[in-house]
Amino acid sequence: MSLAQMIQDAWNKQAKWLVLLRPLSCLYRVGASFNHQLYQSGIKSVYTAPVPVMVIGNITVGGSGKTPLLIQLIKYLIHRQLKVGVISRGYGGQGPFPALVTLDSMPDEVGDEPCLIVQSTAVPMVVGPDRKAAIELLLSQHQLDLIISDDGLQHWALERQIEWIVLDLNRGLGNEKLLPEGYLREPKSRLETGTVIEHGLQSHSILNMHLQAGQPYLLNPTGNTSRLFNQYDEFYAVVGIGFPQRFYKTLESIGIKEFQCHEFPDHHDYEIEDLQFDDQNSIITTEKDAVKILPLLKQHPDFSTEIWVVPVEAVLSEACYQLLDTQLQQLGISLSQEI
Template sequence: MQQLIHRIWYQGHQAKWLLLPLSGVFWLISTIRRLLFSCGLKQAQVLPVPVIVVGNITAGGSGKTPTVIYLIELLRQHGYKPGVISRGYGVNIDGVVAVNPNAKANDVGDEPAMIVARTQVPMVVGAKRVSAAHTLLADFDVDVIISDDGLQHYALGRDIEIALVDGERRYGNHCLLPAGPLREGLWRLNSVDFVINNGGPAQTGEVLMALEPAPLCQVDNNLDDKFNQQHSVVAMAGIGNPQRFFNSISQLGYKVVQTVEFADHQAFDPKQLSDLSVQHSLLMTEKDAVKCRDFAQSNWWYLPVNAKLNSEFDHALLSQLQQVAQTKKGLSHGI
């Protein structure tokens, strides 16, 4: 099914014509919902601290999680105390849950587990992002909130919007879901504050981001023990764009004998992964690794990546954030 969807969205498969009526329904529902907020019939929840939303207008992976980690580190370097909220995709959460560094991915979601394991940032997940934000502010010392995804979640007031674009796949066939990958039309990018292009080539007005690989780490202990690059590997990925990962490890010189794709946020069968690694090492993404730590074997490895953006973006974001923070601080003091 995943391969068929990819062919429809990105390779011109004619089945898109059968799905276009459903895309029309999707457009109608999303337009009505958006108008309810823009006309004031529904109110977005405005929070007392700046809110940065990191999302995209397409379904599938575009590099949001590495971007969120980059922002956490950037804000900390400049004296901010960031916290993160997320939907926790792939798991059913009753109410809201605070994520701790030892949280299980099947309890809080793979992306939240990865973000907190990497950064130890205060983070709350829940189906209702507004509730998650209120809990985050009540339980932690936070002065800026980063929303991992949620560009289309208009109930959450936001001060800065960052949209990620997959530099390789772009917008596919430019159709709305389900005939294409778009959650909203391309017009939506005109209203965000920053468009970050993951992988390039960047177009006018886009900020280029690169994902730089780090040394391989073992899944069971997170140590970057020296991996013998002469060993062959089976590469697996349960992310939005598996092919990007497969291309990356091939370009890095790893000897890939087999690639295995899983659905994004999929729970893994330990026996299936064990069978894949009988004769070769198993190489996966960091996001997949957080779901495998409880049953990982010694020849399972993951590739950490770090987002890199230019100083012009850093300066522009921090300048805008400072203005928002000063405005909200003034309002809280009745100025």
């Protein structure tokens, strides 16, 4: 087990030995606070884009359901005839940056989540660590009403007009400690400064969402394309996401009980050996993992193990859409009437 995986596992279990990392957490807090003050004081410059920017992020490391939420909002805004574009860090991609993300982009170039976002929505998107350069490239190619920043909540160099913070109720805030003692990027008090969208079925807020699993589909169909998914099969659950426990709960929610867990770090770069087991039991995985596994399968056409993908869709409360409409109207952005 790598050090990153060991710490991730300790966060999820709230292991007591994490207290040994408290001095590092104190340094992290001081450094992050000082950096923020440099932007607030004007010592470091803040870029204001020529069109409004909406940041969708979280204060935790690892998965919170942000990407499905982002995809759902993009679909909603496109349906309401808004010209929307997306920028992202492109974590896991090697560039060169800034880079336009297309349907033909590869995860090792632009990152796995950007590939998934564009494949799901066909939205104009640019990735790169320099958000200003990403926005300038995006606007040079498209006339837009709104730019959504995928993550970047802590990227103070970018001015934003709307902030949505996704809070996963299932995972919570752990031990409520900052990195690396806990998995918080910012203190809990940060939730008071943005719009918090609670992710979970037990939400007490009217601003909430949950993930709804769809019918699993076969990533590598062969001649036997008529085979239907059988929830009673035995599976290898292969995942490289921030909070794999959510995926396991999803599997159980659709009636899958027999699966062996094979976890990899978030944004894992798969090798074909990661997908090879001693028997022919099928593999089941997430859409985020699938965008990186598919190119690998094309390099190994003789790979015969079935790989099933579980799609998920974010279901938002009506209050989320109403609030978004209001926030956009306050910025002078009008949405067409829903058809």
